[in-house]
Amino acid sequence: MLKSVGFLVLFLLFVPSGYAQVGINTTTPLSTLDVNGNLSVKTLTLNGSGSVTLINDGVYVSVNPQATDQEFQLPSPITYPGRIYFLRNINNTNTAKLTTAAGNFFFKGxxxxxxxxxxxxxNHYRTLLVISDGSNWTVYENYTP
Structure with missing residues (x-):
């Protein structure tokens, strides 16, 4: 019995608490994740097709519609709260139609x-940043007249 109590005390002393901060290239992280340096994220190009092209991977996504108004669909913002996508239509001729599996798009503010x-x-919504708020997608646009 005494051994198990001693083990429990040692366990509690040396197991980190549920709140932790991780630093990359810093010894004093100030956030849950604190990166002192560059950050790379997964990038990919999605070519449009005859059916809906799902966007479910990557962070920086280049959409390349092969015909006008080809549909690219974001996942549900309800399923992925806090998820961020940078989207760019890399086709100079065809329009990309952006939809979502649930919720709506609301422009910032x-x-x-x-x-x-x-x-x-x-020249209109060429590059978009979309962030899930848990119900809808908040849209930040880069409009170039």
Missing amino acids: LTSGGVNTLYMYD
């Missing part, structure tokens, strides 16, 4: 007027 489809084309 708006609480009404959400839409379920966006069209990405040359």
Whole structure:
């Protein structure tokens, strides 16, 4: 009995608590993950097809529609709260139709007027940053007139 109590005390002393901060290239992390240096994320190119092309992998995604209004679909923001995608239409001719499996797209700062489809084309919504808030996608656009 005394051995098991001693083991429990040692275990509690040396097991880290549930709150931890991880630092990469820093000895004093100030956030849950603190990176002092460069960060690389998975990038990929998705070519459009005759059916809906699902976006379910990567962070920086180049969409390449092979015909006008080919559909690229984000996953449900409900399933992936906090998920971030950088999306860019790399085709200079064809429009990419962006949809979501659930929820709507709301442009930054708006609480009404959400839409379920966006069209990405040359000089308008060419590059988008979308972030799941757990219900919808918040859209940050890079508009070039």
